[in-house]
Amino acid sequence: MAKRRRRYSWALELKSGDPELRALSRRSADGVSYARSFAEDARERSAAALAGEPLEEPLSAADLAEPWVSPVEVHAAIKQARIELFGKDLTNSAIAYRMRQRREREQRICAEPECEGTISRLAHGRRRYCAAHGSGRARVARHRRSRRASAEPGS
Ligand SMILES: [Zn+2]
Numbered sequence: 395m396a397k398r399r400r401r402y403s404w405a406l407e408l409k410s411g412d413p414e415l416r417a418l419s420r421r422s423a424d425g426v427s428y429a430r431s432f433a434e435d436a437r438e439r440s441a442a443a444l445a446g447e448p449l450e451e452p453l454s455a456a457d458l459a460e461p462w463v464s465p466v467e468v469h470a471a472i473k474q475a476r477i478e479l480f481g482k483d484l485t486n487s488a489i490a491y492r493m494r495q496r497r498e499r500e501q502r503i504c505a506e507p508e509c510e511g512t513i514s515r516l517a518h519g520r521r522r523y524c525a526a527h528g529s530g531r532a533r534v535a536r537h538r539r540s541r542r543a544s545a546e547p548g549s
Contacts, residue, residue: 401486402436402472404493405429408479414514417525418478425475428458428468479516492516506532 405426408415415426435453442449455465476483480492496515504511504524511524521528 400432400472401489402429402433404433404479404489405475406433406437407493407496413512414479414516417514418475421471422475422478424463425471425473426479428455429472429475431458432472479514481518495519506536 408426415423418426432453439449439452455468458468459465473483476489480489484492493516499515501515502513503509504513504527505522506524506527509524509527511526513521513524523532526532
């Protein structure tokens with residue numbers, strides 16, 4: 395069975411000032427920069443192929459690895475970045491879909507009253523709350539509040 399090839403072009407669309415990147419852990423930020431290197435390599439190779447130039451070997455995780463970073467860690471960091479950015483380790487086509495939505499979508503604001511927190515444009519379309527208000531604890535508090543409100547007589 396052929397191993398599915400991962401695509402990395404999403405990493406080139408994320409610019410260093412983007413809010414999605416500011417929220418990432420250190421490991422995921424490294425993962426994004428590894429993914430960028432793979433994406434740039436793929437882009438250069440396809441340009442070379444179009445120009446009829448001889449192709450060099452594709453960039454490998456071993457090329458990106460450093461004495462203190464193994465090739466396995468390179469891939470693990472990229473996977474971590476995908477999970478932090480998209481909520482889970484999505485397939486190529488699901489990532490392409492999210493990136494397309496991101497380009498088309500306005501910046502969304504948290505549904506919690508008076509919260510101006512933003513929702514990652516990479517998040518699922520159904521997501522309504524910012525990171526702070528989307529947590530389990532915030533959800534329980536909302537649920538209690540709405541139960542209390544409906545229990546009040548004559549309101
Ligand atoms: Zn919020």
